[in-house]
Amino acid sequence: MNTKRTNIENVPKAVVNRLSLYLRELQQLMRAEKMTISSTNLGRRLGLTAAQVRKDFAYFGQFGYPGIGYRCEELAAEIRQILGTDRVWPVALIGCGNLGQALLGYKGFKKQGFRIVAAFDVDRSIVGTEIESLKVHHLDELLSMSQALEIRLAILAVPSSAANSVVEKLVEAGILGILNFAPVTLNLPKSVSIVGVDLAMELEQLAFAVVKQGERQ
Amino acid sequence: MNTKRTNIENVPKAVVNRLSLYLRELQQLMRAEKMTISSTNLGRRLGLTAAQVRKDFAYFGQFGYPGIGYRCEELAAEIRQILGTDRVWPVALIGCGNLGQALLGYKGFKKQGFRIVAAFDVDRSIVGTEIESLKVHHLDELLSMSQALEIRLAILAVPSSAANSVVEKLVEAGILGILNFAPVTLNLPKSVSIVGVDLAMELEQLAFAVVKQGERQ
């Protein structure tokens, strides 16, 4: 009966991506004290068709009420469970330069269940200092601390030149998911997941969109 | 003849995304002093099929040499021209908190042709100060400075609660592309392009991947 719920294997990546988007929108709706939302309205807000919204949820189960829509609280809870963010994830931060420090202070993580519990660097002028009341450790301590704190996720904010050698250490330390800010392709075993955020690439996409729009007429 | 070059309208967004990826990889190859690369090898590095690599380029023209592959320098230049990053883009930064300040110092932008030339905030304790040798202006000056400096792109690093009201000002100021770090859906005219970077969402995607992987056996 709930064969579908567990058959999580062949869900398109784009669907999982939208799941995060739905969750964010639901949280906004809840802040506005809306109790329910229809697929039509949820879709309209996000620029998606109603059919697509319903189809996306259908991969994981039946969460809606015909004639009513989806109860925001309930649907949000379901999505959190699917994504695995119904619990707190301890996260390691690797690289405490400009960007790393900003990420340490970023409030948005906590709200979605992520907590940076350990920070690492190799720079002697940074190791040992405290940032946002978290002590910065030398990268050599990664393995022991990851095990002690049961860390599975890491944020990689090191220079591109260092990224791939750090990745080897992350893998050794049992890290299973890496959020990579270094603008390079990482080489890793397929058992480890990666999400890349390349800030310059994002601006490139914007530049293209603007140029294209400009050429239209 | 070059009808294809100009028919930039109906290129899938995924292709443009990969264009940025190819460019990044080519730059890495050039640093390693490789002169040419085949679609097979470029694809292997990025986890794509050779056919897909060639098809992607075919949207824009014929850049390769049968029997040889693609000349790295040449292909990189072509991609930059397609993306519109063969010139320097002045960029406005809105919001100079933790994240904004880190972005101001981020070296990766300059390398791809983006220059943050104006920074804005509304916080009295920040306005007037200098960050990375750039003076922070009050948001009220956005319109005049955008016009004076011919700014078309903006990076939005303000709190979610402020995001949508700031967006209205960006639109008024003639901004055509917004890189949004606030975890909310923005309402904007379709003439303005948007790329959203939601850091918590990225971690959610990782969490899901790890949970899924864990369930496999």
Added chain:
DNA sequence: TAGATTGTTAATCGATTAACAATC
């Protein structure tokens, strides 16, 4: 009951892959 909206199936659309003649 009438109205609204779901979950799901079938039809459509678009993107990826395979294959191969043309080219260097």
Added chain:
DNA sequence: TAGATTGTTAATCGATTAACAATC
């Protein structure tokens, strides 16, 4: 010439949309 690799067409695959019976 033989070997490598492109650009492109056709075949395949997957994702989105439309439609509608079932449900509240």
